[in-house]
Amino acid sequence: MRISTLTIFNQSVGSLNQQQARFNDVSQQIASGRRVTSPSDDPQAAARAVGVSQSLAVTEQYTDSRVSARNSLSQGESVLNSVSDAITSAKTLLVQASNGTLSDADRQSVASELSGIYETLLGQANATDGNGTYLFGGYSDSSAPFVKGNGGEVEYVGDSEVRRQRIDASRLMEVSDSGQAIFQSVPGGAGHVAAAEAGNAGGVTFSGPQVLDDEAVDADQPYTITFTGDEASGFTYEVLNGDGDRVADGAYSPGEEGTRIAFEGLSMELDGQPVDGDSIAVKPADQGNTDLFTTLENAISVLESPAGTEAERAVLGNTLSTSMRELDNSLDNVLTVRASMGARLNELDVVDGVSSNRTLNYEQTRSDLVDLDYAAAISEYSLRQVGLQASQQTFANMKGMSLFQYL
Known part of the structure; x- marks a missing residue:
């Protein structure tokens, strides 16, 4: 051929x-x-590599989301640290103001310091992240969440919802907390808070309430202690619960310092002489005043007022006692929210570790396929x-x- x-x-x-x-x-x-420089080199490996690359890109997006969430939580936690310090300073001033030897001028000086703390707390409640986004306004983060009303009282105008961010495929995390939940709430189990009624004309003062028996206390039940009688015939008291049922009563002797009365697992220390019809309200903390700013406003107002008569001194002592109890509850609430933020920051660290391992696995798989x-x-x-x-x-x-x- x-x-x-x-x-x-x-x-x-x-x-x-x-x-x-x-x-x-x-x-x-x-x-x-790369072993696979074009899909035709190994179609099956190339297709699998595309899927792995997409999963890796999603993981990187979640990583960026966690960075944003960590920044927001870290800034909020830092602000709450300052808030807790301010509340502690305010309580120290109230303890100082409770000293009976202080003059009206001395108390006004304390009120001036307390006003400075009040303004500081208001500024921290309206803190931003540096980019103009308010930390504690919920989804309404473009304007200040706390504003002063016409009467000078602070009002919350933010959103009750909190901002959430997806930090992983199966986790939607709260990256902020509502200012209402921080500055106008109390923690669960905060107990009862006593407050003298505004119309009291006598000089009776109180401390407490204290818990005598946890099992006997109804955490949701309010009480009212009412005094009847006069100095000549003597005084009696009765304690009514929120349903109007009498749960305790007895004689009250103003001359006996530190008279203790007990009712349904609680006790109160009473002192001073009442006037017929005077009363003291004992409410669960979440049913009374839960607003940190209102507490400070009440304390500042009473410190700026004269306390020359027995009734005025009673108003001073009772308001300061109530304010200190409310500040304790507010501080506990701030610390609870701050602890929650810390827990979420720790969770971010854990998720970061899991994500890093997942990223390494994806990169190894992709490398095995195409490298x-x-x-x-x-x-x-x-x-x-x-x-x-x-x-x-x-x-x-x-x-x-x-x-x-x-x-």
């Missing part, structure tokens, strides 16, 4: 081109560091280079095989 010179030439060129293409493929793999084994690639590179050189040499030799050379 006769083989034409053209056929031999075409076959040699085809073999040469094939070897050159294989050599170029290996060279490209080594240059890029190059350099040892194997270099060996194949050498083999393809030898094959290409052999094809080139063969083509050179075959090109000279022609009958025309013998004519």
Whole structure:
């Protein structure tokens, strides 16, 4: 069978081109560091690699989300640390103001310091993250959540909902807390708070209430202690619960300092002489005044007022006693929210660790699918280079095989 010179030439060129293409493929793999440089190299691996890359991109998005969440929580926790310090300072001032030897001028000086703390707390309640976003306004984070009304009282105008952010596929985390929950709430189990009624004209003062028996206390039940009688015939008291049922009564002797009365697991220390009809309200903390700013406003107001008569001194003592109890509850509430923020920051650290391991797994899987084994690639590179050189040499030799050379 006769083989034409053209056929031999075409076959040699085809073999040469094939070897050159294989050599170029290996060279490209080594240059890029990837075994699969195009989907046609390994369609199945390329398809799986796309899915892994998408999962890796989603994981990175969650990582960015956690960075944002951590910044927000860290700033909020820092502000609440300052708030707790301010409340502690306010309570210290109220203890100082409770000293009976202070004059009206001394108490006004304390009131001035307390006003400074009040303004500081208001500023912290309206704190921003540095970009103009208010930390404690919920979803209404573009305007100050706390404003002063026409009467000078502080009102919350923010949103009761809190901002949430997805930090992982299965976790939607609260990245802020409502200012209402921080500055106008008390923690669960805060107990009862006593307050003298505004119309009292006598000089009776109180401390407490104290818990005598946890099991006997109804945490949701309010009480009212009412005094009847006069100095000549003597005084009595009765304690009514929120349903109007009498739960305790007895004689009250103003001359006996520190008279203790007990009712349904609670006790109160009473002192001073009442006037017929005077009363003291004992309410669960969440049913009474839960507003930190109102507490300070009441304390500042009573400190700025004179306390020359027995009734005025009673108002002073009772208001300060109530305010200190309310400040304790407010401080407990702030610390509870701050602890919650700390727990969420710790959770972010845990999720970061899990996410890092997941990222490493994705990267390893993608690498196994498309990345190059350099040892194997270099060996194949050498083999393809030898094959290409052999094809080139063969083509050179075959090109000279022609009958025309013998004519």
